[in-house]
Amino acid sequence: MSLQKLVRTAATLSIGKLMTAASVLLVLSWVCGAAEPRISIPSYNQFTPDDELKIGGALAHDFESGREILSNPLLDHYLNDLVKRLGKASLRPELVYTCRVVNTNDVNSYSFPGGTIFVTTGLLAFVEDESELASVLAHEIGHIAGRHYLNRLSLEMRSKSLWDQTRKMLPLLDSAQVQQAFQKIGVPITGLAVQQYDRSNENEADLLAVYNLVRAGWNPLGEVRALDRLQNPGGSQGETATMLSVHPNPTDRSRAVSAEIKTMALASSLDDNSLSFRAMKTGLSLLPKPGRGR
Numbered sequence: 001m002s003l004q005k006l007v008r009t010a011a012t013l014s015i016g017k018l019m020t021a022a023s024v025l026l027v028l029s030w031v032c033g034a035a036e037p038r039i040s041i042p043s044y045n046q047f048t049p050d051d052e053l054k055i056g057g058a059l060a061h062d063f064e065s066g067r068e069i070l071s072n073p074l075l076d077h078y079l080n081d082l083v084k085r086l087g088k089a090s091l092r093p094e095l096v097y098t099c100r101v102v103n104t105n106d107v108n109s110y111s112f113p114g115g116t117i118f119v120t121t122g123l124l125a126f127v128e129d130e131s132e133l134a135s136v137l138a139h140e141i142g143h144i145a146g147r148h149y150l151n152r153l154s155l156e157m158r159s160k161s162l163w164d165q166t167r168k169m170l171p172l173l174d175s176a177q178v179q180q181a182f183q184k185i186g187v188p189i190t191g192l193a194v195q196q197y198d199r200s201n202e203n204e205a206d207l208l209a210v211y212n213l214v215r216a217g218w219n220p221l222g223e224v225r226a227l228d229r230l231q232n233p234g235g236s237q238g239e240t241a242t243m244l245s246v247h248p249n250p251t252d253r254s255r256a257v258s259a260e261i262k263t264m265a266l267a268s269s270l271d272d273n274s275l276s277f278r279a280m281k282t283g284l285s286l287l288p289k290p291g292r293g294r
């Protein structure tokens with residue numbers, strides 16, 4: 001039905017039905033104003049879901065081997081609950097998202113194809129409420145959902161005319177063999193994983209996070225607050241240096257996220273914090289200091 005016909009129809013309705021029609025128009029205007037990025041797989045990326053899990057597993061294993069990974073059942077359970085809730089509300093809910101903790105004062109987070117996410121103890125100390133923490137996790141899920149790493153790897157393979165060889169090789173390998181196999185053909189997949197994403201990837205992950213947060217029930221303004229404090233970290237400047245070095249300017253990102261949120265009608269019931277978050281923050285002081293064991 002056209003907007004003109006809808007208005008003419010509304011004029012013949014009772015007051016109650018007229019209010020209902022007005023509500024529909026309000027929702028339509030909100031949908032037209034807000035625009036969640038649409039994820040499309042570029043034609044040059046022909047990795048299968050199985051390939052993604054193998055590559056992501058190899059990358060995560062390599063990442064863990066060079067870092068101090070904490071194993072704390074309560075902390076792990078809390079973080080995995082968060083990424084599970086976000087994952088179900090993401091544009092790729094079929095993946096199994098997991099989160100582990102790197103014991104370092106650096107403020108940072110990492111994600112790998114297939115759903116593996118890492119956050120640092122420095123990040124957990126940095127965030128001030130659960131919506132801020134959820135926004136960081138949702139940003140990493142945005143990178144995974146957008147297949148940003150796999151797109152980059154695909155371009156690398158094609159630039160070296162190695163795509164056909166890769167497609168024949170991957171089905172024969174398990175995750176433990178993937179990294180070595182790529183090294184043999186001259187593609188350092190771990191090196192690509194730590195390179196800075198381009199601005200378009202970061203902006204897409206930021207905006208995907210906004211909509212993911214809302215669907216999962218968190219206030220997306222937590223993302224704005226976290227970005228604003230990254231720009232002005234106070235006493236945490238040394239700890240935030242690594243994240244700032246591999247991400248675009250937080251001020252520009254905050255402005256873009258704020259502009260997107262202004263197009264949305266946010267419910268007042270969205271979460272900012274929780275008792276579980278406060279308990280996590282209290283428990284951080286009980287964790288071993290970096291360099292003192294897992």
